[in-house]
Amino acid sequence: MGWGRRARLRRTAVTATALACAAVSLLAGCTGGGGAPDDDGRAPQPGPTPSPSPSAPPVGPVLAVKIDNAPPARPHTGLGTADVVYVEQVEGGLSRLMAVYASGLPEEVGPVRSARETDLELLRQFERPVLAFSGAQTRLLPLIDRSPLRAASPGESPGAYFRGGGRAAPHNLYLRPHRLMPAAPGREALTPAGFAFGAAPEGGTAQTTRTVRYPAARFTFTWDARGDRYRVALDGDAAGATDGRPPAPATVVVQYVRMRPSGYFDSRGSNTPYTQTVGSGTAKVLRGGRTYDALWKRPGPGAGTRFTTPEGESLNFAEGQVWVLLTRA
Incomplete structure (x- = not known):
């Protein structure tokens, strides 16, 4: 059975359960689930619910979380634990993040925001x-x-989300990953996407700092030889973390891609750009305080992305977190 049909069956089951609870609430003691917050966070905070039962449908091998990157959403929570962080351009030239977890799951992640095409x-x-x-x-x-x-939105998995204090909606929705999946699948789950780790290629150009700009956002990566990682700055400010573990990528990939208008607009009428990640193009790979010219190729939607040197040799990433910034070619 496909995920789409499962989702429809789950929604039907939720409706039926709600009706049954209303009929016998005094005897059965049923509890209703919280509403599904939209991207403006206007729905009420869901109440506490138990973790998913062992009979729940199997989860996918990695967890991907859409994360807010507007200034009011910072500092982030759980971002430093991610194996991969994608940076995408959204409406008005702003940026959103997608954190992918394979090696481990943090206790909390957020703030969580909406999905895009x-x-x-x-x-x-x-x-x-x-x-x-x-x-x-x-x-x-x-x-x-x-x-x-x-799909694991608050409407599908209300017990996995909560509203954090101290921030206004929509920048205060957080996820408890362990309520979606019992454990991380392991780093080998990244292999289908084309991530290869190993020794650096020959050559490269010494470069300790690089800034990547979007119309309304900028990211600066500064090599820290002592920590063997890059320090991250968001719009000029050092990236912090509420959990004491700020992002510190060992590899930064600036992937040049094509963007086109999509058929979707935000509430202000701004168009959502569609970023094409199938195809081929050029990239810059930062690791070890050096920058390497690279080519990328992804032949189809079901295929991973392969990064190579201009000579066609596989370009490995350093052990540790990887950031991939999808930037207009």
């Missing part, structure tokens, strides 16, 4: 991932439902 093609690289997101435009929901992934 770009995410569906990007995630086809992984084998039936779990996608955690705050919601999506109504017209996009059927596409998510038909995609080869497990």
Whole structure:
């Protein structure tokens, strides 16, 4: 049975359960689930619910979480634990992050925000991932439902989300990953997407700092030889973390891609750009304080992305976190 049909059956089951509870609430003591917050966070905070039962449908091999990157959403929570962090351009030239977890799961992740059409093609690289997101435009929901992934929005998994204090909606929705999946699958789950780790190639150019700009966001990566990692700055400010573990990638990939207008707009009428991650192009790979010219190729939606040197040799990444910035060619 496909995920889309499972989702419809789950929604039908939830409706039936709600009616049954209303009829026998005094005797059975049923509890209702919280509403599904939209991207503006107007729905009430869901109440505490138990962890998923062992009989729940199997989850995908990696967990992907859409994360807010607007200034009011910082510092982030759980971002430093991610194996891969994708940076995407959204409406108004702003950026959103997608954190992919394979090696381990943090206690909390967030703030969580909404999905975009770009995410569906990007995630086809992984084998039936779990996608955690705050919601999506109504017209996009059927596409998510038909995609080869497990959608885990607050409407589907209300007990996994909570509203954090000290921030205004929509920058205060957080995820407890262990309520979606019992454990991380292991780093080998990244292999289908084309991630290869190993020794650096020959050559490269010494470069200790690089800034990647979007129309309304910028990311600066500074090599820290002592920590053997890059320090990350967001719009000029050092990236912090509420859990004491800020992001510190060992590899940074600037992947030059094509962007086109999509059929979707935000509430202000701004168009959502569609980022094409199938095809081929050029890239810059930063590791060890050096920058390497690279080529990327992804032949189809179900294939991973292969990064090579201009001579066609596989270009390995350093052990540790990887950031992939999808930037207009």
